[in-house]
Amino acid sequence: MKKTRFKKVAAAALVVSVLICAVGNTASVNTDTEREASARRTSAARAMSAYETVSKNERLYDLTLELISDNSAEYGDRKIEKVKSLKDFDGNDYTLFELAPTGYIIYSNHSGIFYEYSFSSISPYYGYEGDLYYGSMKAYYQKVGNEFVSTVFPDEILQRDGVDGLREECKIVNERNTETKAAYNLQYIEGDISLDKIRALNAAACAKQSATVMASNPQPKISMENFFKPLDLKSEFGYRDGGVCGYIAANMVLAYNDIAYENGLVPDQYIDRTAMTLNGETLTNKLLEYGGQDPTLTNYTYPGTDANSMGDIVRAFIKGESEISLPWNITTWWFAINANGAIDKNQPPILFGNYNPPSAKSAGMNGGARGAINHAVVAYGRTSSFWSTAYRVHYGWGSYSDVNLSYNAIGTTMILSYF
Numbered sequence: 205m206k207k208t209r210f211k212k213v214a215a216a217a218l219v220v221s222v223l224i225c226a227v228g229n230t231a232s233v234n235t236d237t238e239r240e241a242s243a244r245r246t247s248a249a250r251a252m253s254a255y256e257t258v259s260k261n262e263r264l265y266d267l268t269l270e271l272i273s274d275n276s277a278e279y280g281d282r283k284i285e286k287v288k289s290l291k292d293f294d295g296n297d298y299t300l301f302e303l304a305p306t307g308y309i310i311y312s313n314h315s316g317i318f319y320e321y322s323f324s325s326i327s328p329y330y331g332y333e334g335d336l337y338y339g340s341m342k343a344y345y346q347k348v349g350n351e352f353v354s355t356v357f358p359d360e361i362l363q364r365d366g367v368d369g370l371r372e373e374c375k376i377v378n379e380r381n382t383e384t385k386a387a388y389n390l391q392y393i394e395g396d397i398s399l400d401k402i403r404a405l406n407a408a409a410c411a412k413q414s415a416t417v418m419a420s421n422p423q424p425k426i427s428m429e430n431f432f433k434p435l436d437l438k439s440e441f442g443y444r445d446g447g448v449c450g451y452i453a454a455n456m457v458l459a460y461n462d463i464a465y466e467n468g469l470v471p472d473q474y475i476d477r478t479a480m481t482l483n484g485e486t487l488t489n490k491l492l493e494y495g496g497q498d499p500t501l502t503n504y505t506y507p508g509t510d511a512n513s514m515g516d517i518v519r520a521f522i523k524g525e526s527e528i529s530l531p532w533n534i535t536t537w538w539f540a541i542n543a544n545g546a547i548d549k550n551q552p553p554i555l556f557g558n559y560n561p562p563s564a565k566s567a568g569m570n571g572g573a574r575g576a577i578n579h580a581v582v583a584y585g586r587t588s589s590f591w592s593t594a595y596r597v598h599y600g601w602g603s604y605s606d607v608n609l610s611y612n613a614i615g616t617t618m619i620l621s622y623f
Contacts, residue, residue, distance in 0.1 A: 424464030450509035468527030
């Protein structure tokens with residue numbers, strides 16, 4: 205098992221490719237590029253196991269290229285560098301496309317849903333081969349012998365009750381994927397409709413989303429995207445160890461609402477208002493205190509949180525720390541109910557991954573199971589495109605500030621609103 209994580213793609217490789225394209229006969233270069241792309245497509249399709257025939261795998265490859273092209277205006281050119289097979293903990297199959305220079309796409313084989321993707325983050329399975337397991341949002345593992353080892357945090361091993369918990373969560377996700385299949389994607393892969401039809405459907409879906417976004421909301425000082433997306437360094441978004449992703453998400457949401465609406469929500473010592481970032485892990489630690497936890501512990505993983513428990517913690521923080529507490533409202537929901545409306549109103553929701561309440565056990569040095577801890581992310585945008593209904597989220601990890609995550613990954617939601 206390879207444990208070296210997040211190797212940066214050498215800038216020189218990109219420079220070389222640009223120089224090659226800049227010399228010689230343009231038509232010849234384009235022809236060679238097209239031939240290379242076609243060869244990559246055929247080679248990848250023959251090696252893929254997503255579907256039973258090469259032609260279906262080729263169409264999946266083409267569909268993935270279409271998703272990449274659809275996002276190229278914002279992220280630049282990407283190419284598919286490697287294709288890998290994933291299984292979830294309930295035995296369902298996914299296909300992983302690793303992109304160059306950065307990015308990855310996780311596709312649900314049976315539902316046709318592009319379940320998770322990012323064009324700015326390194327694949328969480330980069331450098332790993334064989335026996336790769338996907339437990340939905342923020343749960344990436346490789347099976348080594350009888351153990352499931354995190355590919356992002358290689359020192360973390362999933363315990364037995366964590367495996368059982370993820371199996372149950374994956375079963376629920378699979379049921380939701382089945383209910384909300386991307387039917388047109390599957391029809392294209394079967395050869396029943398054309399790629400032009402796919403493009404037309406995607407354009408219509410994007411136009412519909414643009415028409416539904418509300419324009420009369422109070423305008424924030426900074427947009428959600430301009431606040432969350434640049435928070436790439438751990439010190440900027442309140443990261444700390446201990447399995448406290450719910451607390452990290454809440455600390456980012458509190459900071460955004462304070463900076464965006466300038467309403468005295470968070471005391472000055474927790475925020476760098478000039479840089480529009482958090483002051484290290486100070487606010488996350490304060491929220492841990494309001495959650496009844498000791499933030500000074502080391503080599504310890506704290507009990508998990510869900511939307512309801514984190515809602516109580518944020519209410520207690522606002523009551524105890526904020527200059528003005530009356531205008532704030534906290535609501536919690538099953539699944540991603542009302543998340544779209546909150547995002548359209550510039551109110552970033554916290555999305556929790558587990559459908560069941562997290563285990564009271566803690567993980568890591570003090571026992572318990574990593575999988576029993578609820579994963580949480582902050583949503584700051586959404587795409588109701590043909591590809592999927594997805595949320596643009598900050599994972600609360602360094603270099604994972606811009607990930608697209610399927611609606612079906614969400615177990616519960618907490619929304620903090622000012623108006």
